[in-house]
Every structure is written in structure tokens, then in C-alpha cells.
Amino acid sequence: MNKPKLSLGPVLYYWPRETLLDFYEQIATTNVDIIYLGETVCSKRKSLRTSDWLELADKLIDAGKEVVLSTLSLIEAESELKTLRSLCENNKFMVEANDIAAVQLLEGKPFVTGHSINIYNNNSLNFLSKLGLVRWVLPVELSQDTLADFQASRPIDVETEIFVYGRLPLAYSARCFTARSHNLPKDDCQYRCIDYEDGLTLFSQDNKPFLTLNGIQTQSAYTYNLLSVLPKIITLGVEVLRISPQSHHTDKIIEIYHHSIQNPESITDGVAKLQRLMPMGSCDGYWYGDAGMDGK
Secondary structure, three states, rough: OOOOOEEEEOOOOOOOOOHHHHHHHHOOOOOOOOOEEOOOOOOOOOOOOOOHHHHHHHHHHHOEEEEOOOOOOOOHHHHHHHHHHHHOOOOEEEEEEHHHHHHHOOOOOEEEEOOOOOOOOHHHHHHHHOOOOEEEOOHHHHHHHHHHHHHHHHHOOOEEEEEEEEEEEEEEEOOOHHHHHOOOOOOOOOHHHHHHHHOOEEEEOOOOEEEEEEEEEEEEEEEEEEEHHHHHHHHOOOEEEEEEOOOOOOOOHHHHHHHHHHHHHHHHHHHHHOOOOOOOOOEEEHHHHOOOOOOO
């Protein structure tokens, strides 16, 4: 059984320019194999522009990484569509489509679909493979049983990638919840997202972590972590494991997963180490077909 590669998903939060550049300089030295670059949540976040992302991609290629450019998950304006066209028409880097408009623009080229593309059956997977799909990310709410069904009959030339670590990206909205939490309209949000390097955590009335607000994106408060089921994931033939960038300890998280892939006997120790790096604790309910915030 082949060992899976590690990928680093796009940064989902609004970080300052220098923070982003320093982050990727550090990531270039880690054992991650594939790096996804770009803004996927809100087009108003412009710490790096398209030309900056492309320049950064070149540097990461030189460092031996595979680079994929990620698109917005919700297209709402002509300016966003213009940027989308520019990304999809680049002739150097593969693109991760996070909106079906990107799939249409990428038809005939090799491309990846992100978790926000709702692929729920093999008919969809087969259809997209005919358009150029070479790798897909399992929607985060699907279970191991559904994954097993996919793996049993997926197209032979399509790789499977799964989200294994990070706050779960659950939903997108035309409204900005971070702005609303400050009584600001979306059009005058004052870029308040930049104040929350890992999103704004919401708590229930009994003071338990519930959700995380990240602009127009809603995430889980708990950190999704599938390291404990790594042997099962490998048995199912998953080719790529995705770690979502965190403001702190991403390099350590990558190393723990890499070490566990190479040394399965260290998984229990790795799970304990990761638990200490999670601000609110872990969850893995979706993997078992349970409520997403549940944990084993």
C-alpha cells in the first residue's frame, strides 16, 4: 500500500502580508508535498494579489513543492469572475476549483476540486473526470463508509484527497458574520477579519465552543483531526491528506503527520501531541457518520 502525500490547504483566514510571506517561507522547509495557494473565502482580503501568489508559487516550486492555485468558493461580482478567469487561464500551475464556475472555465485542463464542490456520488466524479478532474477533495461532512464506496468505483485516473486536520469549513454566505458581530455592514466591514488570526469563536449559552466565524465562512469551533484513523485511511487507498493552515504550530502539525505516516507505531503519541496544539479540543464525528462536533 502506497503511503499518502501531505498537502497544505489554502490559508482560510485574513493574515497580514508579512505574516503570509513568513509563513510560507517556513512551510517551504517542511515535509509537506503539495501546497494550495490563494484566497478562497473573501475577495476583499488582498494581503497578496494574484501576481504575488504567482511569484510565491514559483519560489515554492523551486523549494521542491507541488503548487496548486485555489479559487474563491463563492463568486458574487464581475471583479471576482475576472480574477477567476485569470487564475484558470494561467498555463503554469494546476488550479483547485472551489466553485462550479471554475470547473466550467477549467474544462479540458487538469484540475482539482475542493471540498466546497458537492461531489456526493460516483456519477458526479465520473462526469467531472471527463472534464479534466485529476484529484478531488472529499466534502468534509461525508463519512468513512461513503469514502469507501467512492474508492471502490472511482475513475482510475482520479486521486482522492481528504481534509484531516483543522477547523472544518462548514458553510459560506453572502453575508459577513464577522462584520455583523461588530454591527458593521459587509460593504463597510473595516476588514475586521484581520483581528482574528484563526477566526472568531462562538460559544453556546452553557459556554461550550460551538462555531467559528471567518468572514462569510462558518467553521467548526473544534479542530477536526483524523490522525487516529490513519491506518484506515491508508487502507482505503487515499492518496493525499490535507492539513489546514493554523496561525501557530502548522510546521509541528505537518511533522507529526509525516512522522506518523512513516512510523505507524507512533500514531498514539502523535494524537496526544496534537491534542495539546488545539485551542478548543478535537472532533471527528463526521468520519463516523455522527454529529460533526462529536469526538471519539
